[in-house]
Amino acid sequence: MKDRKHLLVLDPTAFAGGSKVATATLLNTLDPDKIVVTVLSADPQSWRKTAYKCLHLYQPKCLSRREQGLPYFLRHSFIALFIILARLRCGKIDIALGASGPGVDLALFLVKPWLGFRLVQMVHGPVARSRTIARCLRVADQVNYLESSKGSLLAALSIDRGARQEHLGQQFSLLPNALDPSCWPTPCQRETPVVFWAASLLQWKGLDILLAALQYMAPTQRPPSHICYIQPVDCALPVSRAPISISGVHWHENPHQLDALRSSANIFVSTSTREPFGLSILEAMAAGHCVLIPADGAHWDRTLSDNINCIKYRAANAQDLSAKLLALSHDMAQVVRLGRAAAKMALDYRADKRFAALKNSLEMLPATATQATTSESSEWPR
Numbered sequence: 001m002k003d004r005k006h007l008l009v010l011d012p013t014a015f016a017g018g019s020k021v022a023t024a025t026l027l028n029t030l031d032p033d034k035i036v037v038t039v040l041s042a043d044p045q046s047w048r049k050t051a052y053k054c055l056h057l058y059q060p061k062c063l064s065r066r067e068q069g070l071p072y073f074l075r076h077s078f079i080a081l082f083i084i085l086a087r088l089r090c091g092k093i094d095i096a097l098g099a100s101g102p103g104v105d106l107a108l109f110l111v112k113p114w115l116g117f118r119l120v121q122m123v124h125g126p127v128a129r130s131r132t133i134a135r136c137l138r139v140a141d142q143v144n145y146l147e148s149s150k151g152s153l154l155a156a157l158s159i160d161r162g163a164r165q166e167h168l169g170q171q172f173s174l175l176p177n178a179l180d181p182s183c184w185p186t187p188c189q190r191e192t193p194v195v196f197w198a199a200s201l202l203q204w205k206g207l208d209i210l211l212a213a214l215q216y217m218a219p220t221q222r223p224p225s226h227i228c229y230i231q232p233v234d235c236a237l238p239v240s241r242a243p244i245s246i247s248g249v250h251w252h253e254n255p256h257q258l259d260a261l262r263s264s265a266n267i268f269v270s271t272s273t274r275e276p277f278g279l280s281i282l283e284a285m286a287a288g289h290c291v292l293i294p295a296d297g298a299h300w301d302r303t304l305s306d307n308i309n310c311i312k313y314r315a316a317n318a319q320d321l322s323a324k325l326l327a328l329s330h331d332m333a334q335v336v337r338l339g340r341a342a343a344k345m346a347l348d349y350r351a352d353k354r355f356a357a358l359k360n361s362l363e364m365l366p367a368t369a370t371q372a373t374t375s376e377s378s379e380w381p382r
Contacts (some may be wrong), residue, residue, distance in 0.1 A: 011041035018279035079107035102136035126152035178354035185287035195225035196265035212318035285342035309341035325330030329347035
């Protein structure tokens, strides 16, 4: 590793998801002559398609779902021990990257004063309003956040100041999302209408809304549908039940052939509740799908235009979604038109362009971190 910085990625989430894909896409833009990457992951399978050294992060079952109080800190202290072991095994850590959010990546903040790395925190969704989160955000050397997370970041930072914070500091910058040009989604078929849904079974992802919409249709009217799902592991959040027997609906759990399944369809449905970004929507756009999204004020609702490059339905309204799906299934010309418009727009989301500034900031980040003060690192009230 001589003459190269060592970057350690912490991934304590035990199942796959869009944030991991986005992180891997960013890492792929880094110059391997400048940075060598090690991943410490609770789910090494999520990184099987990358060339990075991946260490398995073990978490005791009794602590894996703890999200508050003493068990929460015990859980992250245990993860901190694995980070120290990774340091002993792989050498000095120059940059540590938290791939999820400060509440999930807390262990990095616990060991930062002793290991002396630069800490880069990714924020892919809203953060909790707590003093612990506020301290983490202030200690991080660099925070890259989705625009939809800004309000929650300001709320968290306000809690330990006793007054509302209106602006983020200089270490905060917007986190773009992008697709890797080397594995661009395969263009979809344009002959017959086929519905596609891909997400985890976390309840806020809204699978139940799609299933209800499909069941509003008569079986003879229902377009073939592929549902690709990830079963959350060691997660305290509510989840939807799957698979369920519905005529014309085909279920695929964490499929390796995701790209092939997506290319066999052409109508992508998003049912998430105020999706922070929606990488699967961007992937479907790149494949030329006609995308259906809820009109909920989330990122893609603000970015796309109804009947120009997408179709919008009333948020959380299965009947309206059903009506829109039924109309599209009888109008392939519209499916093709909207899909082509979406695919053209997706071309602006190439990783080599979108991640250029973030890539340069990581490669130029000084290897020696500013030591956290005692007041910042000695106590972590939840």
